[in-house]
Amino acid sequence: MEGTKIVKAVKKSEFFKDLNNNHIDSIVALCTPTSFETGECVFHQGENGEHLYIIADGRVALERSIDLGNRKGKITIDVLGKGRVLGCWSTILGEPHILMSTAVCQKPSKILAFKGPDLRSLMLSDKELGFNLMERFCILLRERIKAAYGAMEKL
Numbered sequence: 001m002e003g004t005k006i007v008k009a010v011k012k013s014e015f016f017k018d019l020n021n022n023h024i025d026s027i028v029a030l031c032t033p034t035s036f037e038t039g040e041c042v043f044h045q046g047e048n049g050e051h052l053y054i055i056a057d058g059r060v061a062l063e064r065s066i067d068l069g070n071r072k073g074k075i076t077i078d079v080l081g082k083g084r085v086l087g088c089w090s091t092i093l094g095e096p097h098i099l100m101s102t103a104v105c106q107k108p109s110k111i112l113a114f115k116g117p118d119l120r121s122l123m124l125s126d127k128e129l130g131f132n133l134m135e136r137f138c139i140l141l142r143e144r145i146k147a148a149y150g151a152m153e154k155l
Contacts, residue, residue, distance in 0.1 A: 012083050053085065084139065
């Protein structure tokens with residue numbers, strides 16, 4: 001994935017859109033582009049997480065394995081497409097975290113990965129950026145919780 005496509009993907013992502021160009025450039029510098037085929041997992045429930053991801057192209061399902069005694073299976077929490085973000089958010093809080101879902105590509109996908117601790121460092125060095133991203137994080141977290149509750153209601 002070439003540099004201009006990475007910049008465009010970051011600028012259009014739900015989490016980083018409308019940031020100034022200096023902030024975008026700093027975030028782009030953290031990104032590593034990766035490609036996944038249909039059925040491949042970006043990450044697995046139960047793993048230690050430290051990365052955040054932007055879907056530059058493709059579609060990814062967030063799935064959670066459940067065990068209700070005699071009922072076991074998977075539920076889809078949400079299906080995310082181009083511009084959506086996912087990953088281990090606790091890393092921007094400076095804490096280790098076990099991933100609570102598995103991210104499965106539903107079609108070939110191009111994903112931008114970056115380490116949460118690197119974003120945290122950037123946020124700490126620029127308090128305006130840090131505040132803006134934490135505010136966006138709160139909104140995103142609210143949406144993911146709503147999606148998880150919606151998925152549980154289907155059980």
